[in-house]
Amino acid sequence: MTAPDDFVARFPELFGVAYRASYPIVGSREDAEDCAQEALARLLARIRQVPSAAAVPWVARVSTNLAIDRWRKLERARVRQPPAVTPTPLDVRRGDLVRALRALPARQREAVVLRHLLDLSERDTATALGCTTGTVKSATSRGLDRLRELLGPEWALD
Secondary structure, three states: OOOHHHHHHHHHHHHHHHHHHHHHHHOOHHHHHHHHHHHHHHHHHOOOOOOHHHHHHHHHHHHHHHHHHHHHHHHHHHHHOOOOOOOOHHHHHHHHHHHHHHHOOHHHHHHHHHHHHOOOOHHHHHHHHOOOHHHHHHHHHHHHHHHHHHHOOOOOOO
16 A cells, blocks of 8 residues: 555455454454454554555454454453353354464464455465465465364364
8 A cells, every 4th residue: 555545445445354354253343343443553554565465465464463362362351250151152162263373373374364264365365474375375284284183173174
């Protein structure tokens, strides 16, 4: 992105990407919106450093990391307080997924999130990560293999 006008014109698209990257991790509309807003604020602050072609994957990556951080903080707060409500099976599965994603090396986690949560192409993922498509394929494959190990057979990752 090279100018604030580009940012304004692409805001709806970029917000949607950031929201879709955050929601599966945090599980709440409000938290996903907060992560998306923060990711776009960070993009605006770095508008001259992020090429326009890399804006979508960049926002996806930043919002994913923000969502993981937010989930971790919420999880710590839940541990300190007695549960007011029994966690739902979806909450438990989301927690398992976030813990497994956090256990991956950064490159594998980012490749898996960009390719499978956001359904970005290998080329867009490579642009976001600053690597080749071959590296994306390798990191995604290794990341999915590791997630299968961590999550067990009841999780379908294909």
